[in-house]
Amino acid sequence: MRIQNACRASIVAAASLVTLAGCSASSGGASGGSLEKTDIVVDAFPAIDSAGLFIAEQRGLFKAQGLNVTIKLAATSQTAIDGQLKGQFDITSADYVTYVDNVLLDKAPLRIIAESSFLQPNVLTLLAKPGSKVQSVRQLKNKTVSVNAPNDIGTLLVDSLLTDNGVPLSLVKFNNNVDFPHVPQNLLTGKVDAAFAPEPFVSLFSMNVGTQELADLDQGGTTDFPIQGVAVTQKWAQDNPHSLAAFERAYAQGQEIADTERTAVESALKKFLGMRPLAAALVSLPSFPVGVNPVRLQRLVDAMVRFGLLKQKYSGFKIKSIIDGG
Incomplete structure (x- = not known):
């Protein structure tokens, strides 16, 4: 797995501007059928919230599942989703507000397959x-x-x-x-x-x-508000069920490590975001949950309606309808 040089360079450049910018994980390799696709491209927003994804690559967890995953770093959540809908990326990691906007306002056929983070103090x-x-x-x-x-x-x-x-x-x-x-x-x-x-x-x-x-x-x-998640298109999920399951297993392992081993997060942030050791040691971290909690994510939809980011007609929308397996 590799980060595209141009994307990484943009992160390092941004960094220099500021003197820097319910399931459980399985152990073991791919199982449950042959993989439909082994080369996976993930476009992820370059944030601390993506630490579980970074760790899964750094620890070889995707490779253990038979996947060769390439991480690209997105300019914004919207550019990631735009590329995904054009078939440029297999999987994206972006903020939930942007995912929900695309599903409800633009009829984007997206499915949330995992959570990346939810809010903790000072993040x-x-x-x-x-x-x-x-x-x-x-x-x-x-x-x-x-x-x-x-x-x-x-x-x-x-x-x-x-x-x-x-x-x-x-x-x-x-x-x-x-x-x-x-x-x-x-x-x-x-x-x-x-x-x-x-x-x-x-x-x-x-x-x-x-x-x-x-x-x-x-x-x-x-408090404890959901921030970022991982999604695929509905068609991708239908066409690649075994590859998706393998990705989810490795990703869940990465999330568990991120949530319990701060040093692993610091190492990933230094590698993937170009953060200096002192900065990585000082940052506050969110929680890195495993699986998807529909109740937690529904809070986001309700808040979007409450504050006018979504019209009142969407007040009955249940986010469980776009969660993988929901």
Whole structure:
């Protein structure tokens, strides 16, 4: 398995900008029938949330199942899904908001096959510049908050935070196009008053720029909130059932390791995201669940409807209908 050089170079470049940007796993090889496809291409959003995937490659877990998996690193969750629907990628790892948007709004035939992560303290935060006059969420009235993409997971989490703190969403302006490496510049120049950012950027910005955490997004209505998952198209699942099962077995093993061995996560982040050892040692980690919990994922759909990312007509949508085996 290999990372494409161009994708890796983009991650390393982004890193330099910030002085860096229910089932159980089986042991043993492929089983249950011959593999329909052994060369698998996965396009994954380059985040800590993908650590289980990275570990499965690094530990040879996919190879043990008879799979040769190539990981590419996606520019955004949407570009990953776009490529998947065009047949460029077999499997993607992206945020759930983008998956659900594509299924409901664009009728994309996707199936969620595994969870990547759910929120834990200090993994996703709202940041302010050093010495900012904004010291609380309630002071964000008539202020500007940045997220990295419109109507994405960041928007949903920030909307929930503002609502929980009594701040009308109509009184907050969103800048929807601030990618994470450029958060410090936008904060320091006053273009935004607060910024949504994930680890490893949270720790790196704090070390290198002195940004301060305005709020941890793992609170209130978004405590333990599902963030990122893994999906295939319905046709791919139908055409490759044994290959999919083999992938799921290896992936589940990677998730179990990620959730119990921090050193394995640090090693994977250094290899796949180009993180420096100190940064990898300091970042806060999400939980890395095994399998898919429909109840947990349904919270995301309900929140999307509540905050207007989905119209009310989708309030009856059950995410179990797009979960593999659901």
